[in-house]
Amino acid sequence: DIQMTQSPSSLSASVGDRVTITCRASQNINSYLNWYQQKPGKAPKLLIYGASSLQSGVPSRFSGSGYGTDFILTISSLQPEDSANYYCQQSYGSPRTFGQGTKVEIK
Amino acid sequence: QVQLQQWGAGLLRPSETLSLTCGVYGGSFSGYYWSWIRQPPGKGLEWIGEINQSGATNSSPALKSRVSISVDSSRNQFSLRLSSVTAADTAVYYCARYMKPTTPTTGIYYWFFDLWGRGTLVTVSS
Numbered sequence: 001d002i003q004m005t006q007s008p009s010s011l012s013a014s015v016g017d018r019v020t021i022t023c024r025a026s027q028n029i030n031s032y033l034n035w036y037q038q039k040p041g042k043a044p045k046l047l048i049y050g051a052s053s054l055q056s057g058v059p060s061r062f063s064g065s066g067y068g069t070d071f072i073l074t075i076s077s078l079q080p081e082d083s084a085n086y087y088c089q090q091s092y093g094s095p096r097t098f099g100q101g102t103k104v105e106i107k
Numbered sequence: 108q109v110q111l112q113q114w115g116a117g118l119l120r121p122s123e124t125l126s127l128t129c130g131v132y133g134g135s136f137s138g139y140y141w142s143w144i145r146q147p148p149g150k151g152l153e154w155i156g157e158i159n160q161s162g163a164t165n166s167s168p169a170l171k172s173r174v175s176i177s178v179d180s181s182r183n184q185f186s187l188r189l190s191s192v193t194a195a196d197t198a199v200y201y202c203a204r205y206m207k208p209t210t211p212t213t214g215i216y217y218w219f220f221d222l223w224g225r226g227t228l229v230t231v232s233s
Contacts (some may be wrong), residue, residue, distance in 0.1 A: 001168070031215070031217070032217060032218075034217075034219045034220070036152075036220070043201055043203075043223035043224065043225060043226055044152065044201075044220070044223060045223075046219055046220060046221050049212075049217050049219040050212045050215065050217035050219075053212050053217070055219075055221070087151065087152055089152075089219075089220070091217060091218040091219060094165050095154055095166075095167045095168065095169075096142075096154040096157075096205075097154065098151055098152040098153070098154070099151070100151045101151045101152075
């Protein structure tokens, strides 16, 4: 199985801050990396696919980068509604695996 | 607008079989992998398995011996059965659509979970 490791596990930032979340794969997954946002009591929502492609309807303050084993999700200017858990997921192979999640809180 | 609606028993006793069904409404059933994902309370996401409209399945090695995923293409529904449940199987279970865009990105088709059901909390308790 491909292991996905996110860091940090949680962070607290102010509105307007630039926030970055890192995801590392246990092997090369090229660009087969997706990012999801999950708010309490809700299903996850796709933000980024293919490491850097923004899903339709997702605000442009979200962006993704990376290739191979190391990936980054960036929120360029944190907004109150961005308080959520964020998960990476590899689509390179089976089983489909997720990172353990990063909780983003607003100061 | 395509929607996933899921249903099934929410309270089970240890050793019973979990059974959930997900219906796909308002869109095509073919060309996708229909998936089950779970999330224990306060924890992360775990992929359980998937099936396509033809019945081809793929499941997590960790659960493979207890998982059965089936499809009823005539009704646009797919189902999950998980046998011999224990308290460790207590989780919110989601159905989801695993898809790739019709247009590739730089020549590559990337798969992702783009549509999710609302989730069903399944509690295993004696």
